[in-house]
Amino acid sequence: MRRFIGVAVALFVATTAGALPAQSLLYRSANLGGTWVVDPGVVQFNFVHRFYIVPGTLGHVVVNDPTFTLATGVGPKVAVGGQFATHSILISQASGAQSTNETQLFARWRAWGGPEGSEGLHVSLTPAYNLLAKSVDGELGADWTSGPVTLEGAARIAAKPLGQSGARAAFGGGVVARVNRYVALSTDVGSFVGPTVRAAWSAALNLLIPGSPHTFSLEVSNAVTSTIQGNSIGQAQRLYGFEFTIPLHLKRFAPWFHGSPKPAALGPAAAVAAEVRMAAYAFQTPSVTISAGQAVRWTNDDAVEHSVTFDGTEPGSPLLPPTGTYVHRFDTPGTYPYHCTPHPFMKGVIVVK
């Protein structure tokens, strides 16, 4: 346990120097997997820690329930990863389970919708395998974002629910309400269909840490682990805790091996037909129209790093440091929506005539 906290602190220190991609708690409640995927080249580390206190005659005992999520993008809309929790309640100790360690391996395909935080409907499919329950699980997740509100839903299936035979479905639903760019409130509920299990619920205060790619939530819940099955069952005691999200942009570590890159102009020499400033966490000219063969230059006027990452297959920029620029020539007519990987709410579009 202590080792994991050490790793988490080391990762935090390694990533707080600048902005990195965020998998944001401002668009997801505590016990729903969400529809997020990770961009390729980014490793997402999410750390949930919940605890409850067991009163005793010789003093209170604190029971810690951490879940670690590690995932990376393997394509524009596909992520793979795993969850590891050390204190699962899925398999009752009375049934002779050898361990309370719960591991879930998963893949996620975003079948519908733009990047996290974009307006409208997003749909993701998450096949998974739960090593503790020895169960093939799956989740169909959907969320719908309109302005300050995100509505979430999940339909789940477990081949061996709680390690027992007989496939069982579970459902979950939740809502996130953003008070401003940095603060949101969320709540959700999820449960297996059928008798004998308690529904899982949560309520959370979610925070985007300004000037960083991190989100943090303070949570109250009765769910112990953050897996598909774990999000579908609650325990009798109420847990308190937090989640912290840490995106690691692998290119960031390149200087360890290759020296520091120059923040020079990037991209081909071409007639620059339009300029887009990146400032105040926004593309200041969100829609630009040019002719085929012309180029667009982006300039980062913020104090944090941004990227120009196209939603389609067009290659985009690396992370641009403050004052960094990026030039991209468009040879084929079309519509090119893009976003900033660290800040998915930053969106723009290039229309090439």
Ligand SMILES: [Cu+2]
């Ligand atoms: Cu950005």
